[in-house]
Amino acid sequence: MPSVMCEGVQVEFPFEPYPCQKDYMRKVIQCLQMSKNGVLESPTGTGKTLCLLCSTLAWRHTYIAQQELGKCLKGSNGGGDGAGAGAGAGAGAYKEQLMTDLKAASGWGEGSEEGLFIDRPKIIYASRTHSQLSQALDQLKDTIYRPKVCVLGSREQMCVHPEVVKVESNSAKVHMCRAKVNAKMCHFHNNLDNKKGEKAFSEGILDIEDLVKLGNAHKVCPYYMARELKTSADIIFMPYNYLLDPKSRRIHGIELQGNIIIFDEAHNVERMCEESASFDLTSFDLASCVEETDHLLKKTVEVTMLNERYHGEGMGGDDEFDAAGLATLKKLFLDLEEHISSFNIPNHSDGITKPGSFIFEFFSQVNINAETKNELMQLLEKMISHLTNSSTVFHNKAAGLQKFHDIITIVFSRDGPEGSSRTQLTASQMTKYYKVHIRTTEPTQKKTGKLDVWASSSSKPKKKGN
Ligand code: SF4
Known part of the structure; x- marks a missing residue:
């Protein structure tokens, strides 16, 4: 395969690159050498991905070689002098020259920020869709490079458990999977430790379909296998949302610091950020929350009464719910419903728009704030897990509660994890970047049979949040 020198770095390319491709690669390498962010544009069909x-x-490769040589030189300077000094001096001069060349090529020289990249930086390659990631993997196969590769996907795409794959919603799959893993009831997951060293998984360039096929063949979970592969991978492929959403980054253990981040088709990033920071809260959502909470409340009361009658004690066990807590939560949803109904929206208007900070006022009316949200989220998670995993024929499972949980996560997402440097947005930033729009929708028939006559609320940032 032809190789081409770009900014002192030898690049192996599958064919003789066109001038525009050389320019493009030169710019990529300059960004890496200077440890700078770059925005590169090139017409469609010019081989950007390659x-x-x-x-x-x-x-x-160059950067790692320079790191390794640096360590080697340090070692030899420490104790290598003595007999054979003549030959050693020649080798030493060669190494020094090599080091100078590598430093220049990797950019770790004068004026650069030493230590910005970790010793063996991972390349995180993010694209909007999985089909784009598959195409990138296909292109990688056309090159001479054979890095350790990992592709991250969702349980929706990767689960092979026959019972879990039949569940429709992704959030229900997540809860079922977690429950099975915790109870050691998924043998695909139980096999992980035995199978994770198998060459079939660690060699070659595997995309999601390949992993699922291998998972089925080896009776091991492809979703968790991908997470294992990530640890030693040189290049990790993932969809944007895994990278942009801090919660997702935490869940998947994705570290940005010191690594190389590539956004393919980056013009989609702004829209993705908007989407991940936006939500709609409709009357139907709140009605679903009331219905699901009520279902669990009735069940809890029934079981408590039965236990009291026959055993003289409460429900017991991990699934224990406090009826009073559930009743309070149900009231919270009803209050929110009423609160939205009370907005005065002029007839025939498109609704009213308020600054983003209004969403905090809205939730504080029912005592949801930065201090109380953790307790609320824990209760919601427990309820969602219970409803999703119970064998009840209750049709709605936990779709409403899951959505409400996601909304609270978005609203309070600026609260970073303890000790994090993330700061709260100021009121003026909140006003500038976010809006809350309240509007009346056409009356629709609720599942309860009542008419939905009040407004829906949505909080949509008009601009990217940060
Ligand atoms: S551990 Fe894997 S195979 Fe088992 S339920 Fe979860 S995602 Fe599915």
């Missing part, structure tokens, strides 16, 4: 992969992998 250029990105080849130039980044080539620079990474």
